[in-house]
Amino acid sequence: MSDTTPERSVQGVGVLLSLTALLLAAMLMSLMAGAQWSTPVAVWQALFHPSGLVVEDLLIRTTRLPRTLVAVVVGAGLAVAGALMQTLTRNPLASPGIVGINAGAMFAVVVLVSMFPHAALWAWYGGALGGAALAALLVWMLALRGQSPGGPLRLVLAGAALTALFNAFSQALLVIDQQGLDTVLFWLAGAVSGRPLTHLWPLMAVTLVALMLCWPLARSMNALGTGEAMARSLGVRVYRLQGAIVVLVVALAGACVAMAGNITFVGLVVPHMARRLLPADHRLWLPGCALLGATLLLLADVVGRCVLQPREVPVGVMTALIGAPLFIVMLRRQGRRHG
Amino acid sequence: MVERTLRLGRFSRRFLPTAWARVAALLLVMMLVLLVSLALGRVMLGPGALLEALMNPHAPTGLIVRELRLPRILLAALIGAALGVAGWLLQQVMRNPLASPDIIGVTSGASAAAVSYLAWLAVPLGMAGLPVAAMLGAAGAALAVYTLAWSHGVTPLRLVLTGIGMAAALGAVTTLVLAISPLTTTLSAYVWLTGSVYGANWSDVSSLALWCVALLVPLAALMRQVMLAPLDDALATGLGLAVQRHRAALLALASALAGVAVAWGGAFVFVGLVAPHLARRLSGYSGTAQMVLALLYGALLVMLADLVARTLFLPLDLPAGIFVAALGAPFFLALLIREVR
Numbered sequence: 001m002s003d004t005t006p007e008r009s010v011q012g013v014g015v016l017l018s019l020t021a022l023l024l025a026a027m028l029m030s031l032m033a034g035a036q037w038s039t040p041v042a043v044w045q046a047l048f049h050p051s052g053l054v055v056e057d058l059l060i061r062t063t064r065l066p067r068t069l070v071a072v073v074v075g076a077g078l079a080v081a082g083a084l085m086q087t088l089t090r091n092p093l094a095s096p097g098i099v100g101i102n103a104g105a106m107f108a109v110v111v112l113v114s115m116f117p118h119a120a121l122w123a124w125y126g127g128a129l130g131g132a133a134l135a136a137l138l139v140w141m142l143a144l145r146g147q148s149p150g151g152p153l154r155l156v157l158a159g160a161a162l163t164a165l166f167n168a169f170s171q172a173l174l175v176i177d178q179q180g181l182d183t184v185l186f187w188l189a190g191a192v193s194g195r196p197l198t199h200l201w202p203l204m205a206v207t208l209v210a211l212m213l214c215w216p217l218a219r220s221m222n223a224l225g226t227g228e229a230m231a232r233s234l235g236v237r238v239y240r241l242q243g244a245i246v247v248l249v250v251a252l253a254g255a256c257v258a259m260a261g262n263i264t265f266v267g268l269v270v271p272h273m274a275r276r277l278l279p280a281d282h283r284l285w286l287p288g289c290a291l292l293g294a295t296l297l298l299l300a301d302v303v304g305r306c307v308l309q310p311r312e313v314p315v316g317v318m319t320a321l322i323g324a325p326l327f328i329v330m331l332r333r334q335g336r337r338h339g
Numbered sequence: 340m341v342e343r344t345l346r347l348g349r350f351s352r353r354f355l356p357t358a359w360a361r362v363a364a365l366l367l368v369m370m371l372v373l374l375v376s377l378a379l380g381r382v383m384l385g386p387g388a389l390l391e392a393l394m395n396p397h398a399p400t401g402l403i404v405r406e407l408r409l410p411r412i413l414l415a416a417l418i419g420a421a422l423g424v425a426g427w428l429l430q431q432v433m434r435n436p437l438a439s440p441d442i443i444g445v446t447s448g449a450s451a452a453a454v455s456y457l458a459w460l461a462v463p464l465g466m467a468g469l470p471v472a473a474m475l476g477a478a479g480a481a482l483a484v485y486t487l488a489w490s491h492g493v494t495p496l497r498l499v500l501t502g503i504g505m506a507a508a509l510g511a512v513t514t515l516v517l518a519i520s521p522l523t524t525t526l527s528a529y530v531w532l533t534g535s536v537y538g539a540n541w542s543d544v545s546s547l548a549l550w551c552v553a554l555l556v557p558l559a560a561l562m563r564q565v566m567l568a569p570l571d572d573a574l575a576t577g578l579g580l581a582v583q584r585h586r587a588a589l590l591a592l593a594s595a596l597a598g599v600a601v602a603w604g605g606a607f608v609f610v611g612l613v614a615p616h617l618a619r620r621l622s623g624y625s626g627t628a629q630m631v632l633a634l635l636y637g638a639l640l641v642m643l644a645d646l647v648a649r650t651l652f653l654p655l656d657l658p659a660g661i662f663v664a665a666l667g668a669p670f671f672l673a674l675l676i677r678e679v680r
Contacts, residue, residue, distance in 0.1 A: 093500070097507075138672070157437035160503055161671070164441055164608050168664035171533050175658055189514045264507060311519050320511030327504040328487055331497060 012284040015277050019291040026298040030068040031060055033302045035309060070192040070200060071301050071315070072294040074260045077207040079293025080214060080286055081252035082267025087221050087282070088245045092272070093156050096253035097264030100162030104135025105257035106188060107166040113184050114177040121199045125258040132254030136246060138162055190261040190316015192301055206255045210248050211290060217244060218282035263316045265323025266293050272330060358628035365635040369416070372639065376412045376646045377404055381653060414539040414603065415645040415659060416638040417547045419610055421600035423637020424555070426611030427618065427630055428593040432568045432586060433495040436619070439612035440597030443502040443590070446608065447509035448480020449473040449601045454513050454528045458520040470602035477598030480505060485590065492583045534607035534660025536645055543603055550599040558592050565589060566626040607660050610637050613667035640667060
């Protein structure tokens with residue numbers, strides 16, 4: 001990836017603007033959608049001239065607004081985490097879900113819930129971050145260390161093995177502790193609803209700060225994309241940059257899993273979609289990933305709310321059901337290109 | 340390592356005495372674990388009482404030992420053996436030590452089918468259909484992965500990646516069913532998803548044993564192809580092998596072995612990954628010996644796991660799958676980390 005020509009950048013900014021418009025439209029839709037669809041006017045009323053007497057206002061402000069905001073932040077965070085991992089490993093298949101970071105964070109939360117059923121929410125969040133960090137460390141030890149990382153397959157397989165490991169342990173704990181199962185099951189499935197905003201703002205802050213910290217690193221990431229040796233000769237401190245990226249990935253993925261449970265495939269698929277739309281420059285690509293990730297998670301949530309009424313499909317299930325086929329299509333495309 | 344050749348008229352076979360000594364030692368350990376498992380449980384038996392229960396058809400403890408414990412232990416051994424061989428075969432065919440039946444979607448297909456069965460069909464049809472549903476799910480998923488990975492033939496890389504995608508999609512289906520079904524279903528489904536041999540009886544043992552024999556015979560006939568599977572495709576084609584046809588046959592065998600194992604025991608995940616690793620680490624390069632070792636390690640792993648699960652937290656009887664992960668996983672991680680170094 002290299003810096004791009006002016007006209008490509010202008011084009012890229014145009015794409016970013018249209019993605020922003022798309023995101024706003026998706027947010028509006030998410031505020032409107034539910035068992036009873038609201039009109040845009042009602043949404044406007046609820047947001048800016050709320051009346052305590054109208055049920056619809058309450059519904060929009062206390063239920064739909066929080067889940068919309070959570071979906072935006074989580075979607076953006078996961079998509080950027082995936083993009084950063086793909087840059088770091090130069091492996092188009094890397095993403096927090098694939099390499100087992102999500103599973104690690106979930107395992108940590110399940111351990112917490114079964115050992116301390118009354119743990120405070122911040123303990124959940126801390127646990128999720130710790131689990132994500134542990135999984136990242138293990139993946140690094142298994143797949144990335146050493147001279148020859150072994151290509152895309154080794155990382156993916158090590159991640160699959162780690163995911164299996166963490167899931168086996170989580171499942172085991174849940175079988176032993178059945179009350180815990182009831183508490184965490186919906187969270188495990190990945191959901192953006194039923195999360196009171198008052199508890200979530202520290203995590204949202206972590207995610208947003210991590211997202212912003214990507215910006216000053218974007219130029220060096222462009223250099224890293226051309227290879228470590230090249231980046232070094234361009235004056236990038238490669239190890240420090242790689243360390244920073246790992247910290248950002250763990251913070252983003254850990255916070256997002258703590259907020260929304262297991263949401264997979266956003267981090268894998270979104271960077272690829274963004275790569276098709278935008279020039280290969282991290283300063284444009286990363287914001288594009290964030291916007292697209294937020295939009296997609298919102299849409300998945302809206303669809304999940306509507307397809308099985310009166311029940312809700314957890315948004316993590318929706319992203320996997322949409323993302324997995326896309327992933328397979330992507331593989332087939334790639335296979336064809338390389339013969 | 341000294342290799343010997345066994346000759347019997349026109350038939351000759353090379354073998355590694357050390358590897359086969361290891362097989363004999365493992366069999367001894369297994370017998371020991373079998374006896375200990377028979378003796379331990381809520382009713383503890385001394386050596387004398389165990390002998391009496393086994394020999395005397397009218398002993399008061401005979402029912403516990405012969406009708407409850409023995410079939411359960413044998414079923415555990417069969418499941419472990421089938422998964423161990425399936426994992427070994429897949430690692431051979433995929434040319435990757437990290438491949439396992441979970442990776443090509445077999446286990447997740449079986450899981451999705453079994454959980455759906457538990458949620459919607461268990462009440463009208465009874466539990467007898469569960470193995471059938473799981474087997475159909477496993478076969479369907481394996482077939483789908485194979486078809487989707489096909490483009491001018493199947494390469495191990497595409498197969499693994501497609502399998503991971505398929506496993507994720509089917510995992511989502513499982514989660515969805517769990518989330519929308521009542522909590523009682525969720526609990527029994529979780530036990531199934533962890534893997535358990537609780538309540539095994541002799542008819543389970545005999546039907547699984549029959550399946551295993553039926554699948555191991557063609558595998559024995561294909562042993563040469565298995566040993567050549569790790570070769571580069573171009574090289575193997577150059578040597579005159581029908582690479583794609585053999586690969587399809589071996590994959591079908593591995594999926595079927597894993598499918599029947601999970602059909603009777605639930606989604607034991609780690610056996611297919613760990614047992615072949617143990618076999619590869621602890622024996623030389625002799626193909627058949629390695630396979631037999633993978634089979635025995637798999638059997639031993641599940642037997643031990645069930646023994647621990649049954650007795651460690653008496654009177655609780657936990658699913659054996661928990662302890663497969665607990666026993667196998669740390670070991671596996673240590674192996675992997677050492678391998679990288």
